Amino acid sequence: MGKNYQMVAKTLFGLEEVLAEELRKLGASGVTSGRRSVSFMGDLGFMYKANLCCRTAIKILKPIASFPVFSEDDLYNKVKKISWEDYMKADGTLAVDATVHSQQFTHSKFIALKTKDAIVDRFREREGTRPNVDLMHPNLRINLHIDRNRCTVSLDSSGGSLHKRGYKTAITLAPLNEVLAAGIVLLSGWRGQCDLLDPMSGSGTILAEAAMIACNIPPNLNRDEFGFEHWPDFDPDLYETIENAALNKIRDFHYKIKGFDIDGKALQVSRGNIKNANLGEFVTIERQDFFESSKADDKPSFIIFNPPYDERLSVDTEAFYQKIGDTLKRGYPGTQAWMLCGNLEALKSVGLRPSRKIKLFNGKLESRLVRYEMYSGSKKAKKQH
Structure with missing residues (x-):
């Protein structure tokens, strides 16, 4: 010791x-x-x-x-x-x-x-x-x-920033920091207890971090090196013991993690990153317009996503965020939806009242992580059960 x-x-x-x-x-x-x-x-x-x-x-x-x-x-x-x-x-x-x-x-x-x-x-x-x-x-x-x-x-002791996990070899126009993505998933309370969907998956960062959380895979397993490996007191045998103990705690995952995107390049990038992270058996990514989608069953599920908000990606924010709200109401009952948004004005267009708001920063951009509870049936009926 x-x-x-x-x-x-x-x-x-x-x-x-x-x-x-x-x-x-x-x-x-x-x-x-x-x-x-x-x-x-x-x-x-x-x-x-x-x-x-x-x-x-x-x-x-x-x-x-x-x-x-x-x-x-x-x-x-x-x-x-x-x-x-x-x-x-x-x-x-x-x-x-x-x-x-x-x-x-x-x-x-x-x-x-x-x-x-x-x-x-x-x-x-x-x-x-x-x-x-x-x-x-x-x-x-x-x-x-x-x-x-x-x-x-x-x-x-880390050397390069620990958000550089080693699996992300390509990125889309507005990539999400891996540490922030993992933080969002952990703040949501999702630990692999049900299905998860990222309907605007971009580089696949939320999907990768969620899969590692669900399976208890060490997030920095794919890194090339840590700073402490160059220190005079580095003990490779002790590190190997620590790594093996962490690997022995990896667990099975029995639900689905799914990503949607409509952009061909984003699909190619996210699939490549998921493959690099050796998470292909846990994550599927489909070409699908979220606004034309709906839930396949009535089981409880989570949606966690970081939609574009007109900083680096050009969208008509008012119409876009109204569609997000409409799609959640129409197609995703029994879902807990978490959304990171860096356009605080655009949130008003969703047309849903968030049950929680958490202040975060996406880079230097002040953002909110908001939770929407999409009940099966009416909210009143849900509370009476």
Whole structure:
């Protein structure tokens, strides 16, 4: 059993509690939600597990130092004192990401540059050689966060963002971030207990994430690499043990996950991505106009989708969203419909009262995840049962 230490999982706005619940279920202790982040305690093996299994985490950071800073020179001197030789070799490569929320420090790129200089100078002075910068595939990715005058230096155990699962080799015009797609499915409460339809499936992201949730497949199984694989203390045997334990928890799924799209290119892209993720036995994608469709049976089901909303895809939003409402009312009784919409005005055209609204961001676009309860028969009759 390794030593526990604090880590921070970064996420998207609105998914903090979803991620906190994921971490608790995986076995983390001391789980505390913040803004776009969740802090927790775990050991080396749990760090591997969090990277492999968290669906709504973007990064898993390991803080190594925290101190007050009052000037750029102060930052340089304190970063330089950190024993960087414990974390990388002098002939290795590094990259620094910085975020600043401070009146004193306002330029994140300059802060990142100052941090890099401090690390490089320490190696040069101690060993006569220095690491190089590699922004794409560094041996060590460092995260620097300054909040007012408090600086936290962390190692980025993930490397590239965890939304890059590895299965999406092609995208459509307005692709959905994988972490956001998984978050939407988890927020909806769907875990594979009934059929699921994405009637405007685009790149197939919601379908892929839903299938992995239903089968309990680790979301980052297809990734090429994690940042921690380049660390001096990387334990490949321990990682293999963690991976095998996660694979042993994959479960059967006995319902249908279906996608519709009317665009030929989107169909080709989504089918390719589902195939890359090895999810073809769980997901079917058909060329079908949602507005001309209806439910095949009277069993309970979920619809989860991200329709176009005139940001990157051009549609007549008023007419389009009215059709969405009409189709749900006419063709999909006994369905819980969840829709992510980035056009808050367009939601008024649906003509249905949402039973829940959740604020999220799709990229920088403020959005709402809304739930519509499509009852079989009248709502009044439903409540009397």
